Amino acid sequence: MKYHITAAVITAALTIAANAQAAETRCGWIENPTPANWWLEDAENTWTIMTQGDDAGEVEGIELISDISEHEYVRTNGNYGYACACMSVETDGKQRIKKILSFRQLKLARCRADKALKFPG
Template sequence: MKRLLICALLALAATGADAAETRCGWLQNPTPANWWLDDSEGTWTIMTQGGGNEPDGIENIPDISEGDYVRTNGNYGYACACMKVETDTDEERIIAIHSFRQLPISQCENDSALSAPE
């Protein structure tokens, strides 16, 4: 039994996937099917158009334009958000989204650890 547990843990470690964690920052959707999150640790790709890389739970992100939101390109733009996610740190990707909470823009604007969206 102990050997089986060790093998399972090693297999999980080999995927590069981390346990679920909360990440907060600028959620950006500048163009169709392009999403990323900029937090205090860097930029996390959620998905890219034509990339075939939609994470599990993408449906947990609602229409962000219904909350506090900055429109930058027609129906596209950015918001401030916290998400409970699983990441692949090697690829700097979000691979699963468990929950989503949109925050006031001012919360990200006032966070000195975050750079303003471009």
């Protein structure tokens, strides 16, 4: 009996782990050039967070991205622009961020000093 319970618990844990997507830490330029358009450009890729009129809709966790204009950012279009940030996210492995788990805005100097990052714009 004890063996069956242990086996059931291990099987359940493995099933949950297999179905869970791995969180990735992505750091780079967070860009918001116009309303409802967001992406993150890191050393590996340009990750689409959301685009205006996109059928995919709003990304889960988008509310975790605070108003980037309250900290260091570059204004490019009225109240819109770009900043430096690190995010914990789940991606589709190709080009889209599917879920935002955390967001932390950084000093612009951090991204400017990173030679692996392409300058936005």
